[in-house]
Structure formats: structure tokens, C-alpha cells
Amino acid sequence: MRQGSPTPWSPDVELGGFQTRFEGWSRGPAFVVVAVLVALIAFASWSPERAPAPKLRTSEAQHSDLQLYRDIIRDVRSGESYYDAAAREQRAANYPLKPFYTVRLPTHATIYAALGEPVMIGLVWALSAALIVAWWVLLKPILQLPLLGASMVLIGGGLGGLLQPMTGLFHESWAALLMALMIALRRPTRAWPALLAGCLALMVRELSLPMILAMGGLAVIERRWREAAGWAAIVAVFAGYLTLHGYWVGQVIQPQDPASPGWSGLLGVHFALKSLAKVTFGIQLPDALAASLLLLSLFGWASVRTGWALRAFLLLLGYGAMLALFARADTFYWALIAAPLSFMGLVFLPKAVSDLAKAMRRTPYPAS
Numbered sequence: 001m002r003q004g005s006p007t008p009w010s011p012d013v014e015l016g017g018f019q020t021r022f023e024g025w026s027r028g029p030a031f032v033v034v035a036v037l038v039a040l041i042a043f044a045s046w047s048p049e050r051a052p053a054p055k056l057r058t059s060e061a062q063h064s065d066l067q068l069y070r071d072i073i074r075d076v077r078s079g080e081s082y083y084d085a086a087a088r089e090q091r092a093a094n095y096p097l098k099p100f101y102t103v104r105l106p107t108h109a110t111i112y113a114a115l116g117e118p119v120m121i122g123l124v125w126a127l128s129a130a131l132i133v134a135w136w137v138l139l140k141p142i143l144q145l146p147l148l149g150a151s152m153v154l155i156g157g158g159l160g161g162l163l164q165p166m167t168g169l170f171h172e173s174w175a176a177l178l179m180a181l182m183i184a185l186r187r188p189t190r191a192w193p194a195l196l197a198g199c200l201a202l203m204v205r206e207l208s209l210p211m212i213l214a215m216g217g218l219a220v221i222e223r224r225w226r227e228a229a230g231w232a233a234i235v236a237v238f239a240g241y242l243t244l245h246g247y248w249v250g251q252v253i254q255p256q257d258p259a260s261p262g263w264s265g266l267l268g269v270h271f272a273l274k275s276l277a278k279v280t281f282g283i284q285l286p287d288a289l290a291a292s293l294l295l296l297s298l299f300g301w302a303s304v305r306t307g308w309a310l311r312a313f314l315l316l317l318g319y320g321a322m323l324a325l326f327a328r329a330d331t332f333y334w335a336l337i338a339a340p341l342s343f344m345g346l347v348f349l350p351k352a353v354s355d356l357a358k359a360m361r362r363t364p365y366p367a368s
Helices: 011-015 027-045 065-077 082-092 107-115 117-139 145-163 165-169 171-185 192-204 206-221 225-250 268-278 287-303 307-326 329-341 344-361
Strands: none
Touching (some): 011 344, 027 268, 065 082, 065 107, 065 329, 082 107, 082 225, 117 145, 117 171, 145 344, 171 329, 192 206, 192 225, 206 225, 268 329, 329 344
């Protein structure tokens, strides 16, 4: 056996057969990374209860978004056109109708009305099972059984909120499952399953667009031109769909319809972490612990030197930032988009910490 090569029972193999970004680092950068991580965890853990609490409605008298979606689906199922139903229900509940994208795309309500709630709940469970299998297949070559099992438990914890019967009414639930599946299915030499999943996510919820653009941007950076062309085609199709949606909404709005108060909530990092905890198994944990674990998971994703880990990291960081900057307390459910992968990065921590520890113990070369 070559000197220095890992044996089947070596700690390196047991912690994961993948490269981290810290392999071969010197002491200085490793100490900086650890210091920054400790500072971030301390910040996230300091008085998280001061952050606004996520809630489904701003007052007891207000409709919840969940009830609005139920009402629109009921109307569509009874034969009313989607845009007439959406405009009437949003107007009755004093929801904004301007600008046009305050009205959701018709994809979700139309399919939900056609298939019915029991079928849609079954589809959520089936999609969740497919997601778990896809990540198992992806991670099996690089994780030994204990860590592989732990990764499945963690993804199950992220899916917990999505498996509630009512959660399928949120458009974000479907976008979440499809985008997490998109990342797991993507292969450098076979992108079409990821393209299909990403396209479906975008047609259900326009908030998927930033991640679709990121997927396309990374394909360009990696010089995968056919894949990049696929993402560009999806964005072009979506642009046409959104244009038609804007036109159809314009046919049903009235001059006196209210406009949106905007999305500049600026509720901060603590709110984003609280929202993620609320839609996952983190709701069972103290706020400070849940926030710390979410940040450590994000660090775990960032540590792995692979394309799929980078894409998962960008999804979590991007939608976490969106929650912190733009969400209101009653739109906390945007966090569902990041939920499936939110804790799964913890499984990569042992290898990352091991490589950082090696770097911090490394003796600097003496000056010549």
C-alpha cells in the first residue's frame, strides 16, 4: 500500500470520501475560518427571541394566505376561471392585486383543483420519497453507512413541515421539493432531469427564479454550454408565461384594488433562522440551538468541494438572505423553499472540522 494512503478503516474514510475546501490549508487561514464561524454562531445565538415571530396572519381578523389558497382552489374546482376567482377572493380578503405578481401563477391552483387534495397530498409524499432516494444515490459513494443514515435523518427533519397535509397548499412546498431534487439529480454529463425539475419549480413559484439563474450561471462558469442553453430556454419560457400571467391579471383588476405594501421587511438574520426552524424539526429545539445548527449546516455545505454542495449552499444562503431582507412576518413560509436541505449539511461537518484541525496543527515551514 502506498505510504500515506487512507486505509478502509482510517478516520479520513470514515468521515467521508470527499474533498473539503480546507485540505492543505495553512494555519492562518484555518484560524480565520474558525474565528468567523464562532462569531457567526455567537451572533445567531444572542437573544434570538428578540426577532419578530413568524405568523400566518398579521391580526386575528385577517385571512391567512393558507385560507386564501383554499378558497381559490375551491372556486376553481367549482368551475370558475382562475383569474376571476383569485381577483374576487383577494379583493374580498383585502389582499393586494397590484402589481400583477401579487396574484400567484395559476399552475398550482389549477392542478390542485383538478386532482383534489388527497391526490396532491400523495404526490407530496411521493416527491419527498423520490428526493430521499435521489440524495441517497448521490451520497452513497462518498459516505459510509452511519453518516449516510444520518444524512437521511437530517433530510427527513428538513422535510417534516412539508409533509403536513395543509403544507401542500403553499406553492413554496412544491418549489422546495423540486429544487432540492434538481440539485440531487444533476450530473455534469446528464443535466436533463435537473432541468425538468427546475422548470417545474419555476412554473409553480416565481421565487424559484434566482436559483434557476444560479444554476445557469454555474453552467456557464463550468463551460457546460448545452446545460447553460437548457437553463436559458427555461428562463425564456418562464418569461413568456409570466408575461401572459401579467396580461390576464390586468383583465380582472379594478382601479380601486389595493397595491402591495412591498417586500422590504428587513427583519434580519434572526428572523430568517427562526422561520427556517419553524418549518422544519428545528421548531422542537430552543431558538439558539436551532439557529446554531442551521449555521453549522450551511458551513458544512460550503466546506464540500463539489458542484452539488456548492449549489445547495447557494440555495440556502440565497433564500436565507431573501427572508432576512424582504420577507414580512406573515410570509415566513418562504423558508419552506430552503427547508429540505437546511440541516443536512451537518453530516459534512466531521470531515470539515478534521481538515481544519489538521491545518491549525500544521507547523509553518521555517524561513530559509
